[in-house]
């Protein structure tokens with residue numbers, strides 16, 4: 121049924137870069153057989169998924185939305201891919217994304233535009249716009265994204281779906297093509313909080329192949345989602361981040377946020393305002409740290425080992441082949457960030473930019489730590505505005521970056537957050553997301569509060 125739905129609607133929406141119909145059907149039949157034998161390996165056995173095209177798969181190309189990896193198929197599965205297969209979850213295909221996960225609208229994909237199912241003239245968010253659009257249009261009941269600065273939560277917010285950025289280190293990055301390694305985190309996306317929790321349980325867990333993987337169990341996210349579904353939040357202390365509201369926010373978004381706080385209060389939560397003074401520097405710090413890591417990580421695309429190779433005709437030196445290939449293979453946003461990062465890391469500027477940004481990162485983590493001394497979760501709008509029009513910000517990277525204002529602090533600190541649908545904006549009738557933030561390893565709190573609210 122999902123493959124039929126993809127065939128029917130994805131020509132218009134462009135959520136998938138690759139659909140593996142035969143592989144998905146074979147996996148679904150194998151899943152059916154385990155269910156018939158009473159040996160289903162997970163609660164999601166047979167439930168298909170859309171996978172962001174940044175996780176490696178041996179049976180489908182992995183392009184990261186870049187010409188650099190056109191037609192490249194990885195020789196190994198990502199740990200997350202292996203976990204999905206082991207749980208009996210058929211992979212429908214690979215979803216569109218901003219090139220190497222850099223962007224907020226999926227318009228930086230080298231291949232195609234993805235449209236928001238709520239209004240096809242608007243962006244589905246980014247960088248995981250393909251996964252969010254697939255969910256919102258019922259092409260897939262589950263999806264996987266990655267969140268380096270908001271790429272799970274922000275697309276969830278603008279498509280009225282649920283997206284979770286797990287605690288850093290709890291979902292393996294092995295086989296997740298790196299954008300910024302200290303920020304990247306794979307995570308679950310769904311249409312309900314419980315679906316998302318069930319998927320979270322499948323993908324989380326220690327992996328010795330990822331040196332930043334934490335060997336600590338996460339809380340019972342499924343149990344928390346079930347507990348939250350009763351709608352009782354008695355005793356839960358919710359902090360409203362003072363710095364994540366006000367000027368620059370669409371009135372319809374703020375109205376929805378105020379209503380959300382009223383709902384949580386009515387469910388028994390106590391609501392207090394919390395000061396996180398360094399959050400306003402998150403954007404500046406993030407857009408130094410991320411490009412710095414990107415400039416280093418993307419050095420591997422040297423046209424020698426894999427990926428695009430241009431100018432290999434005997435008339436160019438190896439250096440020239442590298443330069444020609446990188447010039448042709450990377451899009452403008454990726455080049456912009458490689459240049460910013462190379463500059464920020466260069467001798468003489470390192471302390472002023474990268475070193476300073478790392479200090480700000482520590483201050484943001486301390487703001488969170490101080491806040492979580494008096495509250496269980498923090499809340500804010502997920503995005504300052506609703507989905508903008510396709511093309512509206514392509515020539516204005518700064519205003520594109522501002523769209524991530526609310527999601528970035530969590531990535532810098534490494535803790536967990538969710539975006540849950542929060543109705544439609546009274547200003548334009550488009551979806552709004554409520555962001556819930558929890559301390560590191562307390563991912564279960566997101567599910568309790570999210571399930572109560574949804």
Ligand code: GLN
Nearest residue numbers: 221222223268269270271
């Ligand atoms: N939009 C942010 C960026 O462009 C976040 C990206 C992400 O989370 N992968 O960097």
